[in-house]
Amino acid sequence: MLIIKAIYQLPMHICTLCRIGIIAIIINATSPVIVFANNFSQPEIISSPDNSLHSSLNYALNNSTLPLINEVTKLYESRKYNLLWSNGNQYNHHAHALYNAIQNARKLGLNPADYDLDVIKYFLETTIDDSSILGKLDVTFTHAYLKLASDINNKAVSYTLTDEYSLFTNNSFLTNIQANETSNTQNIVETPLLNQDPYSRLLNALEKYRNLSNEFEPIILQKKSLTIGDASSEIIKTRSRLYELGDHKSADLTNDVFDETLALAISDFQYRHGLEADGILGKRTVREINKSIEQRTLQLEVNLDRAKQISELGSNRYILVNVPEYKLHVIENGKAIYQTRVVVGKKKHKTPVLTSEISEFVLNPYWNVPTSITKNEIIPKLQEDPEYLSKNNMKVISKFNNQNIFVDPDIIDWTTMDPEIDSLRIRQDPGKKNALGRVKFVFPNNYRVYLHDTPSRTLFTRNLRAFSHGCVRVENPFELAKVLISNSENWSNEKLDYFAKRKKTKIIRLDKPIPIHITYMTAWADEQGIINFRPDIYKHDSQIANNLYNTAH
Incomplete structure (x- = not known):
């Protein structure tokens, strides 16, 4: 970021636009070396010495430290x-x-601030007649363009982008992103997004929700709950809302009596929102x-x-492992081949x-109690009961x-x-009481x-399962272990069962490490296209939303 780096060196109490103005003054009043540093050589660019705009552009290209300058x-x-973004005068x-595309980058989960939004906005609103500045600004705009094009598909940008696709056509990503049409954004680079991968499915879900009406009269319960046989004016509002969201399949929305059709719709809604699907x-x-x-x-974004x-x-x-979903999935060829419930922190x-790799798992493990648990939980219990250990x-x-x-x-x-x-440390022996x-x-x-097993089995029956100290407790660990060795030449289910029954600690090394990714998805569309939402249990979404909105508005 050739200009914005200099802006960030100014005192933080100066507002963003004021800092941009100060930088503009600095650029006009001082040598261009303030902005550019000749840290590496660039291809020699030959230009006509009497063309000040070309000279300015060449100087900017030869002396820039921008990541994508090549x-x-x-x-x-x-x-x-x-020049690509002006005629030298406007x-x-x-x-x-x-500028509009960068503003709308938030709708693709990108932060507009990463593309010098404030700098571009300032200079679009400012008359610049100094050719030395116009050349540098043109490079700034172009770098933002290529970086945005690269980030939309999260693929390194290449020169072939301009060989195969016109920079400014009606089919360019600029047009698509302004129109909130994301289906053609793959034209930015040669390789399109995978068809119906999680990202594509979520984009489709986002498009659906953007087309829904935001006008809705909230449901207000006059009693603790409504169930089959109850009558209420709130039932009609519930039917209408669930029909719009796709959960109520019948178009007959006038019945104010709670029936099985509504119970099924509520159950479907509850399931995809992580609630107990009781139809109440x-x-x-x-x-x-x-x-x-x-x-x-916003949650989808x-x-x-x-x-x-x-x-x-x-x-x-x-x-x-998706933390807000409280589930572990084994994925192969883009599809889930196994899943089980988990307890998270x-x-x-x-x-x-x-992101890491599992190369081994341990049968009948010892538990080396973390110092924090020893200090905050076990020692107080020992003071009450000397026989606790x-x-x-x-x-x-x-x-x-x-x-x-x-x-x-x-x-x-x-x-x-x-x-x-x-x-001193405390260690728990293998056995039925072992915390792992x-x-x-x-x-x-x-x-x-x-990841580990647990003797506390009842927690898996709850819908909200954030009870651990940070580790992930697995409901069916032996099933997971058998999935992990299913392609093994050295291990079989029978061999695994044999060592498990011996009740001695045994390390099982996998033939090939298996990647593990612990993620935090509070909204997604599954393989059937069903749109799921979960509570933001750690408030991670709030921080991301603040960043997106504070820079986009």
């Missing part, structure tokens, strides 16, 4: 180093189209139905970038978003010459013991989290 330079080379309609119109269901189309549209990242994972087998112990198959261990030394817990003063200072259950799936990460 592609920008090739583009100008193919156009004989003519900006053309392509420049204004670019209760307060939680009403709260979700009453959310505005504008709210849902903030998930676009997440969907794009999933779409790029390819066809090889991988594990996908509490709000104060959030399960992190990460023995009751839970736990031992105190110290390290000496790289050897584990067992320490008698009765000789420890638990009122003063600090696990963060003392060289019978299986632990290991993968490298900076958060010390993993």
